[in-house]
Amino acid sequence: MRLASVSALLTFVILCAFAVAIGSLTVHRVRADFNHQVDATALQLSSQLRIVAEPTGLHRIVSIEPPLAAFTGGADRAEIRILTLPGRVIVREPSNGPSLGEPSSRPSTIHGYRVVSHAAVVRAAGSDDPLGEVIIQYGRRISDTEATVARVELFLLFGVLAGTALALLAGMAIARRAMAPIAELTSTAETIARTRDPSLRVPQPEASDEVAELARTLEGMLRELDAARAETESMLTRQRRFVADASHELRTPLTSVLANLELLSESLAGDSGEAARSAFRSAQRMRRLVADLLLLARTDVGRVPRREACDLAHIVVEAAAELGPVSADHDITLSVAPAVVEASRDELHRLTINLLDNALRHTPPGTKINVETSSENGQVLLVVADDGPGVPPELASSLFERFVRGKGDRGGSFGLGLAIVRAVAESHGGSVALEPSRDGSGARFVVRLPRSAGVGSPTPQQPLAAPSGAA
Numbered sequence: 394m395r396l397a398s399v400s401a402l403l404t405f406v407i408l409c410a411f412a413v414a415i416g417s418l419t420v421h422r423v424r425a426d427f428n429h430q431v432d433a434t435a436l437q438l439s440s441q442l443r444i445v446a447e448p449t450g451l452h453r454i455v456s457i458e459p460p461l462a463a464f465t466g467g468a469d470r471a472e473i474r475i476l477t478l479p480g481r482v483i484v485r486e487p488s489n490g491p492s493l494g495e496p497s498s499r500p501s502t503i504h505g506y507r508v509v510s511h512a513a514v515v516r517a518a519g520s521d522d523p524l525g526e527v528i529i530q531y532g533r534r535i536s537d538t539e540a541t542v543a544r545v546e547l548f549l550l551f552g553v554l555a556g557t558a559l560a561l562l563a564g565m566a567i568a569r570r571a572m573a574p575i576a577e578l579t580s581t582a583e584t585i586a587r588t589r590d591p592s593l594r595v596p597q598p599e600a601s602d603e604v605a606e607l608a609r610t611l612e613g614m615l616r617e618l619d620a621a622r623a624e625t626e627s628m629l630t631r632q633r634r635f636v637a638d639a640s641h642e643l644r645t646p647l648t649s650v651l652a653n654l655e656l657l658s659e660s661l662a663g664d665s666g667e668a669a670r671s672a673f674r675s676a677q678r679m680r681r682l683v684a685d686l687l688l689l690a691r692t693d694v695g696r697v698p699r700r701e702a703c704d705l706a707h708i709v710v711e712a713a714a715e716l717g718p719v720s721a722d723h724d725i726t727l728s729v730a731p732a733v734v735e736a737s738r739d740e741l742h743r744l745t746i747n748l749l750d751n752a753l754r755h756t757p758p759g760t761k762i763n764v765e766t767s768s769e770n771g772q773v774l775l776v777v778a779d780d781g782p783g784v785p786p787e788l789a790s791s792l793f794e795r796f797v798r799g800k801g802d803r804g805g806s807f808g809l810g811l812a813i814v815r816a817v818a819e820s821h822g823g824s825v826a827l828e829p830s831r832d833g834s835g836a837r838f839v840v841r842l843p844r845s846a847g848v849g850s851p852t853p854q855q856p857l858a859a860p861s862g863a864a
Contacts, residue, residue, distance in 0.1 A: 400568075404560035405553065412549040420542050427538040431507045432500065435531035438464060438473070439511035444527065448517045451525050452483045455518045461486035470537065472506060474530040475513075483527070496528045506532035574598040578608055591619040633693045643683050651676050685809045688743065689795070692816040698737040702845050705732040705741065705773055706766045712745040713764065722758035725749075729766040732773040735845040736821050744817045747810040748777040748838055755836075756781030768844055772823075775840040784827060784836050792827055818842065 447453040465471045465486050475484040494503040496510040510530050517524040577596045595612040598605045654673040661669050706729035752762045756779050765776040791797050793815040796808040818825045823842035830837040
């Protein structure tokens with residue numbers, strides 16, 4: 394539409410310039426022809442009229458040949474006056490016509506008439522001798538000429554408007570035809586952007602023009618992007634399979650290594666015992682890393698472990714008790730209520746451990762950490778909140794990505810904890826989010842999971858109790 398409007402505007406400007414030029418020339422020509430006709434008729438009257446008067450005076454006109462009516466009748470709507478040199482009117486045709494003013498040697502416009510005056514000879518009756526001179530005034534109405542000028546201007550105006558309208562309609566038709574392939578390309582591009590599917594085909598116009606060349610270029614680009622995506626997905630799949638297989642294969646030898654190192658750390662003393670205990674701690678960290686990678690690999694490939702009805706409140710108490718030895722310098726408060734979900738108990742345990750461990754690692758000693766479980770609107774909520782320094786704004790958007798570590802990490806983590814939290818939550822049909830804290834300080838992580846429906850009671854657990862070191 395914009396292209397058609399611009400085309401119509403340009404056409405309007407061109408037609409206006411053309412109309413002004415042609416109109417000026419036409420109007421000038423019409424008026425010049427009219428003036429020439431008036432001048433020629435007045436000169437013809439002065440040269441062809443035979444005016445005969447009695448010898449006693451010029452005002453006693455006997456005859457005028459040819460008759461003046463021959464020059465005033467028809468469509469000319471002319472007026473003729475014959476005056477003596479002093480200016481006395483002796484003949485007028487028609488008799489009731491308006492005054493043409495005083496005679497003048499130059500053409501003039503009087504009472505809507507163009508008036509031209511010329512001298513003529515009057516002859517004496519019977520002798521044909523010159524008796525004297527009179528002045529013949531010939532006037533012709535200019536309204537007819539102005540009406541013609543107005544019609545020409547109106548015709549040009551209508552021509553400009555009609556030409557502009559036709560240009561607009563033609564421009565719209567041409568633009569619609571020309572833009573149809575581009576609109577189709579745009580629609581396909583929007584579909585690809587919405588679905589993120591580069592395998593979609595780009596429509597190919599039948600014409601061999603710039604639009605067709607653009608369509609072929611986009612088609613080639615999409616084919617290359619599709620091939621690159623397929624190659625990347627294949628590479629990622631192989632990488633995930635390798636990580637899963639390697640992590641799985643490492644578990645058995647790591648278990649053996651850990652058992653031997655634990656035995657050595659207990660049996661050796663002195664520097665050798667300290668070295669064995671240090672190696673044991675490193676092997677434990679390696680086992681956690683292998684477990685993290687294996688869990689992420691399982692969620693990446695969509696492997697679903699066995700699920701059962703379990704109470705998230707019991708899992709929270711167990712996780713807090715497990716972290717009791719390393720949380721003595723923090724004030725952990727549990728506010729748990731029964732919250733039954735159908736899930737992998739081990740994975741939920743790991744999710745809870747990671748959230749608590751994250752709070753312990755990134756807050757200073759003395760920080761209060763509150764853990765809540767509840768059920769509302771068909772969902773089970775796990776909330777871990779602290780009153781520590783909070784999450785830096787620049788880190789909030791990438792907080793749940795893999796291998797992302799905050800500046801306040803005091804425990805040397807691998808940056809996989811929160812990534813595992815998100816992976817476990819999403820694999821169970823839930824979500825995790827960093828939400829604003831109620832008092833505006835610290836960090837508040839909220840996990841939402843579908844509440845168990847239509848399943849049996851959870852596996853019996855020990856009564857809920859606060860772990861050692863927790864309130």
